[in-house]
Amino acid sequence: MADGAMKSPLVQVRGLKMHFPIHAGLLRRKVGAVKAVDGVSFDIFEGETLGLVGESGCGKSTVGRALLRLYELTEGSVVIDGEDIATLAPDALRKKRPTMQMVFQDPQASLNPRMTVAAIIGEPLDEHTGWDAAKKTARVYELMDQVGLNRRFANRYPHEFSGGQRQRIGIARALALNPKFIVCDEPIAALDVSIQAQVVNLLEDLQDRLGLTYLFISHDLSMVRHIADRVAVMYLGQIAELSPREALYARPLHPYAEALLSAVPEPDPTMESRRQRIILKGDVPSPANPPKGCNFCTRCPKVMAVCREVEPRLAEVEPGRFVACHLFDNNAGGQASPGAEVREHNQQGEQR
Ligand SMILES: Nc1ncnc2c1ncn2[C@@H]1O[C@H](COP(=O)(O)OP(=O)(O)OP(=O)(O)O)[C@@H](O)[C@H]1O
Ligand SMILES: [Mg+2]
Numbered sequence: 045m046a047d048g049a050m051k052s053p054l055v056q057v058r059g060l061k062m063h064f065p066i067h068a069g070l071l072r073r074k075v076g077a078v079k080a081v082d083g084v085s086f087d088i089f090e091g092e093t094l095g096l097v098g099e100s101g102c103g104k105s106t107v108g109r110a111l112l113r114l115y116e117l118t119e120g121s122v123v124i125d126g127e128d129i130a131t132l133a134p135d136a137l138r139k140k141r142p143t144m145q146m147v148f149q150d151p152q153a154s155l156n157p158r159m160t161v162a163a164i165i166g167e168p169l170d171e172h173t174g175w176d177a178a179k180k181t182a183r184v185y186e187l188m189d190q191v192g193l194n195r196r197f198a199n200r201y202p203h204e205f206s207g208g209q210r211q212r213i214g215i216a217r218a219l220a221l222n223p224k225f226i227v228c229d230e231p232i233a234a235l236d237v238s239i240q241a242q243v244v245n246l247l248e249d250l251q252d253r254l255g256l257t258y259l260f261i262s263h264d265l266s267m268v269r270h271i272a273d274r275v276a277v278m279y280l281g282q283i284a285e286l287s288p289r290e291a292l293y294a295r296p297l298h299p300y301a302e303a304l305l306s307a308v309p310e311p312d313p314t315m316e317s318r319r320q321r322i323i324l325k326g327d328v329p330s331p332a333n334p335p336k337g338c339n340f341c342t343r344c345p346k347v348m349a350v351c352r353e354v355e356p357r358l359a360e361v362e363p364g365r366f367v368a369c370h371l372f373d374n375n376a377g378g379q380a381s382p383g384a385e386v387r388e389h390n391q392q393g394e395q396r
Contacts, residue, residue: 053087054225054257055111060084060120062103062110066332079331080106082281082339083120085358086366088225093251093258095272095289097265097304099328102278104261108227111259112144113137124225142172142221147247149230151210155202161188161213162198168220187216190253191246208239215246219254229261244271265308269293274364277301280339281331283358286366297367299346300324338370346371 062081065074081103088094096104109115111122117130124144132140148154155164166184169175175183185195191212202210211231218226228247232240244267250256262268268275269289276286277300285298296302303322310316324343329335335342341351350370361372 051090051092054090054092054125055088055259056121056123057087057107057111058085058121058123060107060110060122061118062106062115063118076332079281079334081110082331082334084278084281084283085120086276086283086286088257088259089273090224090257091251091255092273093260093271095268095275096259096261096278097263097268097275098278099304100263101328101331103281103331104278105229107278108146108229108259108261112146112227114146142168143223144225145218145221145223145227147211147214147218147226147228147231150234151207151214152202152234154214155210157202160199160201161193161205164202164213165216165220168217172221183220187219190219190250191216206239207235208243211235211243212246215243215250219250222254223256225257225259227259227261230263231260232267233263240267247271265305269308277304280328280334282339282368283366284340284368286358288364291362291365297361297365297372298369299344299371300340303345338368 060081061079061083063077063079066076066078067073068075084103084107086094096107098104106115110117111124111129113122113129113132120130121128122130124140127136127140129137129140129144159167162181162184165187166180169180169183173180184198188195188198193209193212193216197205202213205213215231231247232243235243247258248271251258258271260268260271272289274286274288275292277284277292277296277298279300285292285296285301287297287301292301293305293308296305303324306320306322310319322345324345326343329339329342335352337353338344338347338351338356341347344351348370354370356368356370356373358366358368359372361367
């Protein structure tokens with residue numbers, strides 16, 4: 045989808061927290077919590093690809109899984125197509141499941157080795173439709189065509205395929221029930237570089253044809269630049285910046301986004317010769333014990349006194365650009381915008 049041509053949000057996340065309890069001692073008492081996701085708010089527009097990037101352990105997969113309610117959320121709401129899936133009762137959630145699916149990183153691990161390709165792709169149809177065998181087979185063939193798998197392979201087993209083909213099987217299964225929203229969690233990270241572009245092209249092609257909306261989680265900042273319309277940069281369980289792709293890569297606003305993106309090679313040789321890599325000092329703090337104030341204050345090259353005291357809110361500092369950083373406090377005057385709601389959910393820091 046073209047930048048800027050935003051439709052209505054299909055996914056609205058507000059104040060999402062996902063804390064995993066830490067138990068210790070003989071009695072397994074709860075002694076703390078890993079704050080894997082600690083208050084994130086964002087929208088994903090219909091037909092859009094939102095990229096989600098950040099260092100290992102910053103909470104990307106946890107966000108993806110929480111959005112599909114593969115976890116019980118600690119706090120917050122996730123409205124998908126008008127329904128808050130955080131509070132749906134089991135029956136309603138089951139009915140909702142077909143509309144939201146996941147494509148996993150490791151197709152090897154996510155496909156049952158004892159099932160044929162046809163059985164794997166058709167499994168969601170067994171669970172959610174009462175179709176007879178002929179109708180199911182027809183749909184399985186249609187799905188195999190859509191993802192570029194030869195129908196002749198329908199009765200083979202996953203181990204007979206290459207990594208790229210296995211990922212196609214995973215994608216076909218995710219598409220079986222006509223989902224609207226797909227979380228792609230590092231869908232190409234386990235594939236050979238030569239195969240990665242093919243799978244990404246397939247995902248883009250399917251998006252165009254089927255009108256899909258993606259959350260695309262990846263370490264690969266160059267690939268995200270290629271596929272995403274907008275990009276959210278996460279650090280230690282929170283969103284540091286969420287901006288349209290071009291604006292973010294050309295001029296990241298949040299100091300963490302700036303450091304992260306400084307590692308990405310520039311396609312333009314003159315820009316590349318001017319690129320300066322920002323190396324951050326120190327380690328990422330533990331998500332069980334994040335710093336007071338801004339969670340990036342212990343490593344930020346531009347840290348100020350206020351950063352160690354007050355948690356910055358994610359606010360719209362330029363049209364369409366959301367940043368959680370005190371450097372931009374003056375710009376974030378209270379204009380009414382989609383960000384207004386986002387701001388409300390990030391104010392705990394100021395109330396402390
Ligand atoms: N089920 C769980 N129980 C306890 N802690 C968890 C659980 N799942 C994730 N975590 C912790 O939550 C934090 C975020 O993990 P998550 O897997 O979401 O990160 P990520 O950004 O996807 O990392 P990667 O890039 O390595 O995939 C990590 O500190 C992780 O150890
Ligand atoms: Mg992950």
